[in-house]
Amino acid sequence: MPQTEPGSAANSPGDEPRPSDFVREIVAEDGRTGKWGGRVVTRFPPEPNGYLHIGHAKAIHIDFGIAQEFGGRCHLRFDDTNPTKEEDEYVRSIVEDVRWLGWDWGEHLYYASDYFEQMYEYAEELIRKSKAYVDDQSAEEIRLSRGTLTQPGRESPYRGRGVEENLDLFRRMRAGEFPDGSRVLRAKIDMASPNLNLRDPVMYRILHAHHHRQGDAWCVYPMYDWAHGLEDSIEGVTHSICTLEFENHRPLYDWFLDAINEGRDRPIHHPQQIEFARLELTCTLMSKRKLLQLVENGHVGGWDDPRMPTLSGLRRRGFTPEAIRNFCRRIGVNKFNSTVDYALLAHCVREDLNRRAPRVMSVLRPLKVIIDNYDADRVETMDAVNNPEDPAAGTRKVPFGRELYIERDDFMEDPPKKFFRLAPGREVRLRYAYFVTCTGVEKDAGGNVTALHCTYDPATRGGDAPDGRKVKATLHWVSAAHALNAEVRLYDHLFNKADPNDAPEGQDYTANLNPASLEVVADAKVEPSLAGAKGGERFQFERLGYFCVDPDSAAGRPVFNRTVTLKDTWAKEQKKSATP
């Protein structure tokens, strides 16, 4: 049997073999039974009314991933049926983001709006079959007569209109004879159905609005429920994969397609819908509406703010497509709502960046160190390894001199037991340079440490002691004379609660905004090799974390975004003793 086994399917470079899941099992089974003649056609159908986020990445990964594994194709289709919310800016960002993730739709870029004429014809067909009618009730009246979860609705007084009258009215709706909201086209199904979606759903509403692609060609626009199944049908989609909340709508899509096909010699294609649970991430919001609010209310700098879970935000933060794809592969697919720990996403970027990011030394909070027994005008260049995980990355030269900067956190005048770093009288290694011993501390009037005096051991050049003596710590450093100033932006969770929506009574998610989600370090000292760093380049600042060059960088003054910290067992130790 030539059918691809999902578990062993060939994947794109960088991806691990993918585990199977219930969606893939259905697709594989359909392959075995020949349900679709061996074809697999999926689609990713975003509405262009916002930027894509990590939750969309999950859907994209399922839609495109399955098509690829099963030798099929995946369409990128914009579900642009509501001209009042959609914009070209969003179309552009979505195209860019899906490409960035590494997926390719070939020729198959579509717009639901391109099918408006066909949909309209299908609608007239339903009217002729007496399966749809024009309702003159107001939105309010329709709402009131829909009934409730436990009570059936009431039929519209216009429900019994004749075919000719309905046709005439619908055509005049299209012709623009009626104002917005004055009439709708509804399907004639069952006002007593326990599934509210079947209580004569609205198919068309009048909207005298400018469409981003259709311009003013239309003033009736199809509702999602009417349009979506038809879009999939028109494109020959075999597996229409969507999120759980559309499970209740499936009977309606089936009804629409069956109604169109009733009495047809050549029935139109009827896709199979499969629903999966959307992604939730701890400390993260996934609602497009709320994300829009964060942008519009200035809680973040924009859709691509590095704290946003948008793909453009994650990209600017320094995440790689590979890391995101790997994350999507690991979280699996299921049918119940679950919240993935952000730590897994962090793990995925670290894993990827660890093997590809060049190492570099940068000091975020500089503490001046003076090596008293090192000549003031002497400069040496030390050999530093670019990436211990990748010998092919080679080495570079790092200048060393009498005055250096080290991290303030790497010195304690009165260190606790488990602090291994520099302290008065203690010897540590300066990475790739020398062993130094702290011999003195300079302080200002307030008692704050302003500089350290050390001596170095010339025999330890390069970082090894010929006598075999050990030090307990290795510190990163930057030569004061050669250091480059840089701005470094340290990011933390945008929300400090695992579930941002879990707000105190009477408040909303904004109450859980983390005031410390962004810390700007204006005067970091970075090693001179970073002078030519370009936007988007990623580095590991040794012992600190992974950083990405921000597009805000200017010549001579780079700006770095912290993607994620390194795992830090010392920080963990401190946290433990801080909160006993």
Place this chain on the structure above:
RNA sequence: UGGGGAUUAGUGUAACGGUAGCACAACUGACUCUGGAUCAGUUAGUCUAGGUUCGAAUCCUAGAUCCCCAGCCA
């Protein structure tokens, strides 16, 4: 209290009537010129109650809990 869906360690998932496994997190330890990486190990789970069966996470019955649906949004 209508209808639809779901429930496996802290979290996310696997098992398709036959030893409950993996990953993340947490915790030990080894190693280390990054308190990184790596390696070894530990903790910890089938929603509940019955039933069928030699044997149940899996099948049956009842219950519990959670999610979705009352837009002229998608």
